[in-house]
Amino acid sequence: MKYYNLKDKEEVVDFKTATIKGQGKEKGLFFPENIPQFDPEFIKNLQQYSNEEIAFQCMKDFVSDEIPSDVLKQIVSETVNFEIPLKKINENIYSLELFHGPTLAFKDVGARFMSRCLSYFLKDENKKVTVLVATSGDTGGAVANGFYKMENIDVVILYPKNRVSEVQEKQLTALGENIFALEVDGSFDDCQSLVKQAFSDDEINSTLFLTSANSINIARWLPQQIYYLLALKQWQKLEKGNPVICVPSGNFGNICAGILAHFRGLSAEHFIAACNENDVVTRYLNTQKLESKETIPTLSNAMDVGNPSNFVRILELFENHFEDLKSKISGYSINDKKTLQTIKEVYEKYNYLLEPHSAVAYTAMEHYLKENPGKKGFILGTAHPVKFPDAVEKATQITIELPKALENLMKNEKKSTEIQPDFEELKRFLLNKN
């Protein structure tokens, strides 16, 4: 498979190059040259396949022969080696629980796949790579965990000071070794903009080999398709008809992967982009104008994105046909007050504990189902409630216990370097870290 740069279609690269480089010229995102179709019999009979086989079928055309089949099989089996159950919340709404991986967030799937591919590609290259990543919360932890102690790879994570939860902060600051955390006195958009500047800085790029592990990297973005297939596998056993799929969205990598899988033949009735008050895409769906906007801090901090990078990939999938896009995707923007109210109501009514991101999705789903009676579907449960204890406890008055795996992590010391949202400070750090 070849990938072209959305900003410069003349730049065409293979899977390996796209994985190592992260992004193309002019900070353009890579996009697959064609959309490989699933065999309809495969989609109809998902239950006959193991999760590993499904993951392999999902990824093989994107990787082509650049990773041998047996190695790719090993990589995908490590990518999905935790439970991803589809749980019923009520008559019409299920939750695909994507938070049973090592850092309790869906980003583990993409981070595990990407780290293993990158490590495979670097094995014979004899070069050291620095993975530079901005996080609004969960990316940092998943990437830190995915790359921890990997040879020839350093990870530098930028996160906004005071805007991530305690568990999130520990997950990216307490590991040490090859993981460096930078606490930026600013917003997620500041972090993202610093990272983008670093990628286009000649001095940094002549000294270090930089790559990104944000969902702009195809090796993190593409494997997210896998769990839509795993969801459908379970859905087909439980319900008739095609599911409405509601995705809590920030940078729009996750929902874009789901829509890509749908273009390949995954059955889905409709997609819902559930946003918090950072409503760039919701407004686009109403006005056809895409205007980025200053980030507003919310309870669902991993979705505090004012300029969602992956939306250009969705536009590319729909070949910029607004009407087609609008008939397949609905958008809702949910505020913090309503988010807390939903967490409380769903807990009291159905004894199901949501965290802020999945509560945004649940609320959006309810809106859609009210407007479209008779349909059913699932939300993506993108994080474990324990990652957002303040909001969950405020809404429900219950105390959530830390899972054992996190107890040890929470005891570790936070190791981070504070910087201003100033590119020169980042540059100095990068050039002097080793």
Ligand SMILES: *Cc1c(COP(=O)(O)O)cnc(C)c1O
């Ligand atoms: C990252 C994240 C999201 C948003 O995913 P995108 O792919 O950026 O749209 C939603 N929920 C949680 C918990 C996240 O960590």
